[in-house]
Amino acid sequence: MTKVISIANQKGGVGKTTTAINLAAGLAVLEHKTLIIDADPQANSTSGIGFDSKNITTGIYECIMDGIDPHEVILETQTPNLFLLPAHIDLVGAEIELINQPNREHILEKTIEKLKGHYDFIIIDCSPSLGLITINALTASDSVIIPVQCEYFALEGLGKLLNTIKIVQTRLNKKLDIEGILLTMYDPRLRLSKQVVKEVKTHFQQMVFKTIITRNTKLGEAPSFGETAIMHDASSSGAINYLNLAREILQNNNMTSLTAKNKNN
Numbered sequence: 001m002t003k004v005i006s007i008a009n010q011k012g013g014v015g016k017t018t019t020a021i022n023l024a025a026g027l028a029v030l031e032h033k034t035l036i037i038d039a040d041p042q043a044n045s046t047s048g049i050g051f052d053s054k055n056i057t058t059g060i061y062e063c064i065m066d067g068i069d070p071h072e073v074i075l076e077t078q079t080p081n082l083f084l085l086p087a088h089i090d091l092v093g094a095e096i097e098l099i100n101q102p103n104r105e106h107i108l109e110k111t112i113e114k115l116k117g118h119y120d121f122i123i124i125d126c127s128p129s130l131g132l133i134t135i136n137a138l139t140a141s142d143s144v145i146i147p148v149q150c151e152y153f154a155l156e157g158l159g160k161l162l163n164t165i166k167i168v169q170t171r172l173n174k175k176l177d178i179e180g181i182l183l184t185m186y187d188p189r190l191r192l193s194k195q196v197v198k199e200v201k202t203h204f205q206q207m208v209f210k211t212i213i214t215r216n217t218k219l220g221e222a223p224s225f226g227e228t229a230i231m232h233d234a235s236s237s238g239a240i241n242y243l244n245l246a247r248e249i250l251q252n253n254n255m256t257s258l259t260a261k262n263k264n265n
Helices: 016-029 044-048 060-066 089-097 104-113 132-140 158-171 191-207 217-225 237-252
Strands: 003-007 034-039 082-085 121-126 143-149 177-184
Touching (some): 003 016, 016 034, 016 143, 016 217, 016 237, 034 044, 034 132, 060 089, 089 132, 104 132, 217 237
Parallel strands (some): 003 121, 003 143, 034 121, 143 177
């Protein structure tokens, strides 16, 4: 059975694409066949794992707008068990083109239905907006992960996103759950980071992942090499954080047991 997870936050710079790439890589390393769908016109997930979006002529846009079989478009990455359904700049036009489509919120869902059963996990990297592409992603997903950076404006816009998720749950996708709120860019040296963690956990309690993503140079530089953090430096704190996040998600979904023996600290 395939689990579809969107990574969404309309606020930019929260580690959304970093999370999509590295969570997917962590699940793949843990021997779960995983597909990343790049649903962001900026195509950062595509370039972040080693593909030049300028050379991508067929991607998710052609699948949702022209009905091309997604199996013909999927690319194999350097990481075993990790695959990509890429994006290119034409995806920006899909927001406008979808407006007059019948059942416009379910177009991406039709593409994903063709992929279910072929992967254990499908991770959707959403654009930093609450437009039609993001709504399509949420409508097609089983759950959503919300990255929140440990900085001053951490909770800014989060209420709007949660309200959008509630509307999608009510009108479009009753099965949509919040997989969890993920705290990112945590710096243990800063009092502000610790205050944000405390505030988010106080507000959202069990919705917050136990795993926290710390600021890490290797995590930031890996995309410039077209690599995931695990491929770039498996011993870095960023790679270990995302591997632990993958384990936590598997545990929460009763897909493995998280033990002291297999958890990296």
